[in-house]
Amino acid sequence: MPVACQAPGSTVGSTKVWDKLTDGSYISDLYISTPSNTSYSAPVARCRYPYQVTAISGVNQRTGPGTSHSPNGQLASGSLAWVTCQQAGSKVGTTRIWDKISYRHWVTDYYVATPSLTTYSQPAPRC
Numbered sequence: 001m002p003v004a005c006q007a008p009g010s011t012v013g014s015t016k017v018w019d020k021l022t023d024g025s026y027i028s029d030l031y032i033s034t035p036s037n038t039s040y041s042a043p044v045a046r047c048r049y050p051y052q053v054t055a056i057s058g059v060n061q062r063t064g065p066g067t068s069h070s071p072n073g074q075l076a077s078g079s080l081a082w083v084t085c086q087q088a089g090s091k092v093g094t095t096r097i098w099d100k101i102s103y104r105h106w107v108t109d110y111y112v113a114t115p116s117l118t119t120y121s122q123p124a125p126r127c
Contacts, residue, residue, distance in 0.1 A: 001025075003032060005047035006040050008125040014038045020047055048082040049124045051099075055111035065089030065098030065106045065127075073105060081112045085127035086120050094118050100127055 001021045009018035012028035015038045019029050034041040053059050053075045061073035066089035075081055081101050086109065089098040095118050097109035114121035 003034065003044055005045045006034075007047040007123065019044070046084050047123075048084050050080040050082055052113045053077055053079050053081055053107075053111060054113050059107045059111040061101070061105045061107055062098075063104045063106070065100070067092065067108075069106070075101075075107060081107055083112070083114070083124045085125050086114075087127040097121075099124070 001023055003019045004022045005020050006029065007018050007020060008016050010016065013030040015029050017029035017040055018026045019032045019034065020026050029037050034044055040046065056077050058074050058076045060071045061075060062069040063072050065087045068090060081099055083099040083101060085100050086097050087100065088096045090096065092108040093110035095110050097120060098106045099109050099112055100106050110117060120126060
């Protein structure tokens, strides 16, 4: 069964990497033939988690996790923010959590419909 993406999980042997298979199931990377069975493998994508943008006017993308970072795009209201990981940054509304959506593209979690608007949300890992 092909690997769709890799995500963090509990430790099995010498790895915390889990492979999401194309059928939706997960298996420890220790038991799958990827270029590295102890860490993330470059040709395999990291899993991303889709959450809807809730701000009526959309949300600014920034170059880092905080309002002091330069804007570099915008996600429209109702669009999906494909979150790869979360990290603390400057406070917006009730949260300091920022969602990384791609390289140098971050949005505040305050305007994204993740399970928690105040802290980290599973299954998105911390950056």
